[in-house]
Amino acid sequence: MMSSKLVVALVGLGVLVSSVQAQELTGTLKKIKDTGTITLGVRDSSIPFAYLDDKQSYQGYSIDLCLKAATAIQKQLGMTALNVKMVPVTSATRVPLIANGTIDLSCDSATNNADRQKVVSFAPTMFVTANRILAKKSSNIKTLDDLKGKTIVSTSGTSNLKQITILNGERNLGMNILAAKDHAEAFLMVETGRAVAFVMDDILLASLAASSRAPNDYAITTEALSVEPYGIIERKDDPAFKAAVDGALTSLYKSGAVNDIYAKWFLKPIPPKGVNLNVPMSPQLKAAFAHPTDSSDPAVYAVVPEAQKQSLKKK
Amino acid sequence: MHYNWNWGIFWQESPDGVSTYMDTLLAGLKWTLALSISAWIMALVIGTVIGTIRTMPNKWAVRLANGYVELFRNIPLIVQMFLWYFVMPEIVPASIGNWLKSLPNASFITAFLALGFFTSSRIAVQVSAGINALPRGQKLAGTALGLTLPQTYRYVLLPMSFRIIIPSLTNEFAAIIKNSSVALTIGLVELTAATYSMREFTFQTFESLTGATVIYVLISGIALLLARWLEKAIAIPGFIASGSANTGGH
Numbered sequence: 042m043m044s045s046k047l048v049v050a051l052v053g054l055g056v057l058v059s060s061v062q063a064q065e066l067t068g069t070l071k072k073i074k075d076t077g078t079i080t081l082g083v084r085d086s087s088i089p090f091a092y093l094d095d096k097q098s099y100q101g102y103s104i105d106l107c108l109k110a111a112t113a114i115q116k117q118l119g120m121t122a123l124n125v126k127m128v129p130v131t132s133a134t135r136v137p138l139i140a141n142g143t144i145d146l147s148c149d150s151a152t153n154n155a156d157r158q159k160v161v162s163f164a165p166t167m168f169v170t171a172n173r174i175l176a177k178k179s180s181n182i183k184t185l186d187d188l189k190g191k192t193i194v195s196t197s198g199t200s201n202l203k204q205i206t207i208l209n210g211e212r213n214l215g216m217n218i219l220a221a222k223d224h225a226e227a228f229l230m231v232e233t234g235r236a237v238a239f240v241m242d243d244i245l246l247a248s249l250a251a252s253s254r255a256p257n258d259y260a261i262t263t264e265a266l267s268v269e270p271y272g273i274i275e276r277k278d279d280p281a282f283k284a285a286v287d288g289a290l291t292s293l294y295k296s297g298a299v300n301d302i303y304a305k306w307f308l309k310p311i312p313p314k315g316v317n318l319n320v321p322m323s324p325q326l327k328a329a330f331a332h333p334t335d336s337s338d339p340a341v342y343a344v345v346p347e348a349q350k351q352s353l354k355k356k
Numbered sequence: 357m358h359y360n361w362n363w364g365i366f367w368q369e370s371p372d373g374v375s376t377y378m379d380t381l382l383a384g385l386k387w388t389l390a391l392s393i394s395a396w397i398m399a400l401v402i403g404t405v406i407g408t409i410r411t412m413p414n415k416w417a418v419r420l421a422n423g424y425v426e427l428f429r430n431i432p433l434i435v436q437m438f439l440w441y442f443v444m445p446e447i448v449p450a451s452i453g454n455w456l457k458s459l460p461n462a463s464f465i466t467a468f469l470a471l472g473f474f475t476s477s478r479i480a481v482q483v484s485a486g487i488n489a490l491p492r493g494q495k496l497a498g499t500a501l502g503l504t505l506p507q508t509y510r511y512v513l514l515p516m517s518f519r520i521i522i523p524s525l526t527n528e529f530a531a532i533i534k535n536s537s538v539a540l541t542i543g544l545v546e547l548t549a550a551t552y553s554m555r556e557f558t559f560q561t562f563e564s565l566t567g568a569t570v571i572y573v574l575i576s577g578i579a580l581l582l583a584r585w586l587e588k589a590i591a592i593p594g595f596i597a598s599g600s601a602n603t604g605g606h
Contacts, residue, residue: 133552137561140359160559194543198556206557207371219463219543220553230543233442234457 066118069145069282074118079111082130082144082274086225088248089306090150090168090271095313099127102306106167106290106299107148107273113289131223132198136161139274146286147274150245152200153337154269162279163272164286165294165333169325169342170242171265172201172349175228175250178260180237185214185266185348194219194227194236204267205240207352224249231259242269244320251316267349268339270329287335294330365560366567377554381567384550389575391467391536391546396529398472399479406476407483408509421480428477433538437470441542467539475532482524486517519590526583530576547571 066074073079083099084091091101108125115123128144135147139161146164153163174193176182185208195202197220209216219236221227228249230236239246243261250259273290275283293299300322305311307320325342339345366378375383409421428436441463445453459465490513498508518525540549551568555561 133556136559137555140561156559197549197552202553203371203557210371220540220545220549221543222541229442233446234454235441235462235543 067281068279069276070114070118070279070285072142073114073123073145074120077120077122078124078126079114079146080126080128080144081107081111082135082138082147082149083127084131084149085129086223086249087150087245088252089311089318090245091148099129100312101148102302103148103150103167103271103273105302105305106293107146109293109302110146110164110273110286110289114285117285132196134198135274139276142276145276145282150242150271151274152242152269153272153335154200155337156200157274158337160277162275162277162283163335163337164275164283165290165335166270166272166326166329166342167290167299168244168271169323169329170244170269170271171346172204172240172267172269173243173246173265174238174240174262175231175246175259176238176262177231177258179258182238182260183262184264185212185262188214188216188238190215191237192217192219192235193238193240194221194230195240196221196224196227199241200267200269201241204349204352208266208348211351228253240266242271244318247320248318251318252314265346265348267346267352268325268343270337270339270342272335287333291333294333299330359562361563362560363563365554365558365563368558370554371557377558377564378567380550380554381547381571384545384547385571385575387464387539387544387546388533388536388548391464391471391539391544392529392533395468395471395475395536396532398468399475399528399532402472402476403479404483404514407480408487408514410480410484411487411513412505425477425480428473429481433470433474433535434541436474437467437538437542440470441466463539463542463544466542467536467544471532471535471539475528475535478528478531479525482521482528483517485524486521487513489520490516516595519587519592519595522583522587526580529579529583533572533576533579 081104083101083104085093087101087103089101090103091099094100104127111123111125128138130138130144130147130149132151135144135149135151136157138144139147150168150170151157151163153166157163174182174185174188182188193205193216195205195218202218202220205216206218208214209218219230221230224241224245227236227239227241231239232253239249243265246261250256250261253259273286275286293302303322307318307322310317329342334341339349366381367376369375370377370380406421406424409417410425412418431439445456448456456462494512494516495508498512499505503511536546537548539546540552545553547568551564554567555564558564
């Protein structure tokens with residue numbers, strides 16, 4: 042708390058600077074200032090990034106980060122109050138809703154990739170995950186090739202679905218690929234035996250399995266199909282807004298304050314069931330926090346798996 | 357709004373590596389048509405039977421038929437699909453449940469049943485409305501001619517009432533095409549689902565949805581023309597069953 046005076050001084054400076062800038066606000070910042078509201082896109086079942094708890098309120102790691110960014114923007118704009126509105130989105134709707142201005146930030150578990158960078162921009166990476174396969178232990182799935190000719194499921198609107206679709210064609214696996222409308226329903230398809238496997242980011246798979254009725258029935262493959270950096274989605278071509286959000290998160294990462302938020306969601310029991318995911322911070326993520334980046338290149342974060350190279354060269 | 361329009365997207369290769377996005381949409385259209393037409397046939401058969409029972413003299417039969425209609429008409433279609441797909445296999449004996457899950461095209465079969473039952477209850481209401489719209493004398497005349505009750509229905513009441521309800525059946529057929537899109541919630545990649553996947557792979561939201569809209573309008577339009585033609589073809593001169601019946605002398 043030694044630095045609190047400094048912070049106050051900086052905030053004071055920020056208010057001064059921002060009141061100077063107030064005349065030339067544009068884009069999203071202007072909208073936030075004028076309406077007194079920032080709109081966050083949130084998810085129903087992306088545990089622990091953004092999800093609905095038993096009290097019907099939205100919470101999660103990504104939402105906490107977004108709220109930090111919102112607070113920073115409030116200070117920067119010198120607003121006494123900022124109303125935070127949460128709008129439920131799905132994997133499929135988040136990008137169009139960012140593009141048409143319905144939501145200002147999408148706070149969920151979105152992979153930052155080159156395709157998406159064409160239409161939206163991303164805040165500095167907040168998590169690094171891998172695309173893996175979840176199946177019941179009884180079905181004995183170890184690698185992607187074990188799924189030849191079987192029915193699998195992924196979530197509509199995800200990069201995982203796109204990748205598995207490409208790999209299905211590239212490797213002639215002849216899988217029947219179902220697209221579920223959200224993660225919970227995709228998991229239900231595996232649980233009820235409608236699909237043999239669910240292809241998704243490992244952290245989401247681990248969370249879903251941990252909160253299911255029989256956590257020990259499921260196994261996640263060690264074979265990673267891809268490296269997926271997660272970021273909060275921002276509107277493209279709005280540099281002032283991007284700078285505000287990125288600045289807030291960068292200082293959060295570099296100061297180490299992010300560690301507490303990480304621990305709250307990944308190393309401690311979380312609502313609604315008090316399940317502890319117990320996922321220590323990966324070396325890739327530590328590196329991404331030490332040197333914040335919004336790069337969509339998986340090679341920046343980790344060694345790129347063969348399967349990902351195979352699906353990336355296919356454009 | 358920052359949006360790059362790209363109408364050429366339909367001719368670009370889709371990620372499954374076999375075809376263009378247009379082919380993806382057309383493959384979805386095939387499922388939409390297969391589902392709509394098969395569910396329509398099922399709905400027409402069951403709906404006619406149930407609708408006829410609702411107009412019969414036997415009180416208990418009427419009550420049963422009314423119960424059927426209320427059951428399938430009042431639960432939202434999306435919920436019914438979910439119940440058929442996820443819940444039913446779990447409550448029947450395990451062996452049957454596993455058999456249901458291992459069916460090829462389980463999504464299609466489930467969607468077909470759900471949509472068929474749902475629409476049959478709506479058609480039943482229209483069939484009984486059609487029968488009730490006929491003058492009471494028709495039934496009496498049938499009896500006076502010495503026809504049994506089934507014969508009266510078969511040769512007098514149903515042929516007449518079907519002519520009356522063609523416009524509302526047309527409406528129902530247009531509805532079944534639209535309702536077939538709900539099948540995407542249980543993993544059937546019909547036209548709307550194909551549109552979604554195109555949208556997700558390309559982010560060309562507006563082009564994808566416009567493409568689907570045009571296709572839906574076309575098939576609804578064709579269905580409407582067919583219905584008009586059917587109405588004209590089976591109209592009985594002198595018996596005005598509906599507004600568009602032939603009134604000229606040609």
